[in-house]
Amino acid sequence: MNVRLIAIAGPPSAGKTAVVKQIIHNLGTAKVAYLKIDVVQAWEDEELATEFGIPTKKVYSGDMCPDHMGIMVIRDALLWAEELGAEYLLYESAGLCLRCTPYTTNSLGLCVLSAVSGTHAPLKMAPLIALADVAVVTKIDLVSQAEKEVFREGIHQSAPGIDIIETNAVQGTSMRYLMQIIKQMKPAESEKDTLRGVPPLGVCTVCIGKKETGWQEHFGVIRPLAVPDNLYRGE
């Protein structure tokens, strides 16, 4: 396969789409296809198709975790991109769950974080950052230099060796470093690629739609407040 997969994750409004636009701008529109996965509403597919004239697709995950949905559709999406002759598939996740991660073994995993999100934010999103290849820090134009450097230190506490690129994603400052990394990417292998991390064991009865509150009403993985670990209760 000749398609390279760039998986872009990060919390809402972090600047994922702004980074995507900079990547498209640098790669040239001829080579790129775009997939957005969101829960109920997203406009990026139309916006990017209009702005760059590239093929785009969107999938709503509805009741499912958007990252799980991404994992379901990504193999088909790579084949779709290949048929179109694209060399890169940019896959933007909704980034809501912050525990699941969309990065696959042969993808380039980008974790987009905003410099205005507070110093503890990286610690709260540890899996999202630790399994990524690059952390892209956006909105550096809105903070002072010292604060930017402290934010970087916070990221390194979650993921000591991770490559960090700081950018004003609206202008595209320092994107050249990201482009160097993208230029060295290997193509995906749609059938062989697996997830990098193990997603959380999400089998509780909240997952299947039971609305009652309190562990007493549920099966599968449960948790009373006073017990320090998750318990399993069969039906």
Added chain:
Amino acid sequence: MTLQNTPIQSLTVLPGTNRIGDPENFNEISIHPGDTISIVGPTGSGKTAFINDIEVFAQGDTVTRRKILVNGSEPSEDLIRDPAKKPIAMITQSTKCLADLTVEKFLSMHLRARKLENNGILDAAIDLTNQFTGEKISGCMRMSSLSGGQTRSLFVADAVIISDAPIILLDEVENAGIFKNRVIETLREKKKAIIFVTHDPYVALLTEKRIVMKGGAVEKILTPGGEEQTALAQIAKMDADMMVLRERIRSGELLSAVTGAGI
């Protein structure tokens, strides 16, 4: 090549374009250790954009399309990306810090980012902060609870003591009501190259070179030499008078007429 150990001999700004895309009208602007430069011009004329270009080592990738060279060539990647090697400290116009940390934790994380040990550096930074601001701060206060002036004072002290960079960029230092004379004195003592963005005549005349901005571009570069000495002396006097007034008002006095000398 190991540029990171080479001291900064010069920093060069190459021209870009103004707001409507026309090329800027200068060949290059060189900055050396110990230089003092002010950037003046109307609101929105591109002063902040100019020093921002320097801080991010722009390579034609900002709105202004300017390029920054270090010692005459494109700076190496680690000089730009590793804070421990970065020769620049910038204090922005914003006076709010969003970090949800105490002053002490914030400074110690910055020390770590700059790969330094805390041999009293942290206390020195807080002490210096308190020379710039009227109301003192302490290590256990939260960053987000500091006032605009306290935040700015802390960032200046942080730039001097922790970043200890040879080039310091200050965006409207006079705005937050901090003791600007004390700031300027400190920076001079430390032999830093200083670039002030300023609307303050006194700060502007204190510097050796003055860059005038207009429409997003460098409009003029002035090197007054001795020409402005008389004006500077007069402005220094006016500024000292204003300072006395400001402090009297701050301390709650009622003022009678203030015309003429001996305020």
